Amino acid sequence: FKTMVIIDPGIKIDREYSVFNEAFEKGYFCRRADGPYVKGKVWPGDCYFPDFTNPEVREWWAGLFSGLIEEVGIAGVWNDMNEPALFEVPNKTFPDDVRMDYDGNPCSHRKGHNIYGMQMTRATYEGVKRSLKGKRPLIITRSGYNGLQRFTSVWTGDNLASWEHLVIAHYQTQRLNISGISFCGSDIGGFIGQPSGELYVRWIQMAIFHPFMRTHSSGDHGDQEPWSFGEKYMDYVRKFINIRYKILPYIYTCFYQYHKNGTPMIRPTEFVHDEDATRLINRKVECYLGDHLLYAPIMQPGSQGRIVHLPSGKWYDYYTHAQYEGDSEYYIEADLNKIPFFIKAGAIFPEFPLMQYTGERAIETLTLKIFLEEGQHKSYLYSDDHDGYSYKDGQYRYAELVMHFSNGILTIEQLYDTAYSTQYQNFKLELIGMDSLKKELDVRIDDQAPIVMNIDALIIPENFRKLDIML
Structure with a gap:
């Protein structure tokens, strides 16, 4: 404490x-x-x-x-x-x-x-x-x-x-x-x-x-x-x-973007979709946290759900991974066990292992949830020592994670230009969005020869530059 x-x-x-x-x-x-x-x-x-x-x-x-x-x-x-x-x-x-x-x-x-x-x-x-x-x-x-x-x-x-x-x-x-x-x-x-x-x-x-x-x-x-x-x-x-x-780790990345670029962490939908601001200006319930997370709180007593307007694009329910087409309204059931929130399709979403307080233990593996979507999509992940000012001397990594997904081939590129070694050693990939996936997948890391990996144990070195997965 x-x-x-x-x-x-x-x-x-x-x-x-x-x-x-x-x-x-x-x-x-x-x-x-x-x-x-x-x-x-x-x-x-x-x-x-x-x-x-x-x-x-x-x-x-x-x-x-x-x-x-x-x-x-x-x-x-x-x-x-x-x-x-x-x-x-x-x-x-x-x-x-x-x-x-x-x-x-x-x-x-x-x-x-x-x-x-x-x-x-x-x-x-x-x-x-x-x-x-x-x-x-x-x-x-x-x-x-x-x-x-x-x-x-x-x-x-x-x-x-x-x-x-x-x-x-x-x-x-x-x-x-x-x-x-x-x-x-x-x-x-x-x-x-x-x-x-x-x-x-x-x-x-x-x-x-x-x-x-x-x-x-x-x-x-x-x-x-x-x-x-x-x-x-x-x-x-x-x-x-x-x-x-x-x-x-997602919130921390949002903090870095705010620090570096002045980008608001919480964003009303009309702020993000300015081309549609006239229609969205009165929608005060849904808002973004960062680039890829949308939440809509329940704010009335006794409610078991609410109508949620999802902006353009495709969205995944965080809990069930159900997919929704954007620019539409849906009634989302949400008893006390749930707040409606969604991850944008195409996002690579980072998560820590469960801890009771920050710094409880060393983090060896960071989970990357891959919310699959056809085409090319960008996400970001910021890492540093979580305290101090060594980031001013280049001791940080701000990685651009580029997803390419087409014809059953998933390619992820990690682009960064600093030599910083993150506190974690590996990424664990969790693939979300296909009805059925093979248990054994061919994986090529940094254009090396393919290796066979179990879908439940996709453990990748944190410093990879390019990843190809045959789905």
Whole structure:
């Protein structure tokens, strides 16, 4: 397990607190227009607030994390209440006349409000990164602005344990993604109130596709851990958390594409199919995760399924491998044991072996699910050390996997231009989409002489360049 701490901007007014004394003596706190420091009541009581729009204050703040990271062993930091939020005032935040440095361009809180939280998170990110000494920081923020994705993940705020807020979370994550902020998610089950077991399961099902997945609540309304709703619901929750861990290499590849190209991880269908956007603009249920996965959450109580519009192309049901022609609507049965989601035909879809947490064991074999489709199709797979910055020195592989399938011959080319050796040694291929397949298949690896392989044991070296399988 790893521990994150919540750190808010309000610093308790306490002359025995060294952080307060240092900030006070250096004049780092925000002031009212007529001179005094702005004072507000938050969780510690009466507090002053650093001016994070001042570069000198940000540098000071960044230097405060070494003890937490290097000595206590904290893994990440969650910045909360950083709008900034205040108790016991009508507008719940600073008065408009509070002054801010604004990177040397002094202004009032009316101008600086929207960037205050992001600049706090920016300073937190820099400090945690510095203290981790070569590892990647994980930061969460409640408040932010355009550009926050450079520093932090974000969640959708203090939501309610209701079906309405499940729907809202589905819309919010899509909109954040196409606004440039992909590393996002919601409080699973709702922050305020307690969900039913059914609502909690449906929320988990949706959240396995969110880049940021977290179950969280205020704790004031009863327990909300996955085991809090009884054995029946825990079994459902376990199933979908297991799926999340299996599809992590696909999600990780989506993260790389987002990092490298700015491509949203979650994509509304009208975003992907802009040629058909006028017709798809009101279809808010179905959306993509990455290039090849489409999901459609169940968002009404008691539902045993839903109508799903599949975009153009051919699609495979993830569970049953049933095939569907796109540009059509289907009623998909989905009791609590299922969320409708589909893989696009022609995709090469990577999966990890089942684990209970990342890094539980070394991964020797990565599964590639081959969703067969006639013609030529491209997929991608990104691999690196999963932490640190060695990828900046070429220690990664971003492989283009090109499938050619025609006349019973499947050819897969793996194109990459770095010398990185992946953590896994082999691929296990799983062929999906033909009614019947021979038990023994002729396989040619890198134009060598064909070898006979059992269909249930198609184990291929991870560094292959070309693969021919006679089906």
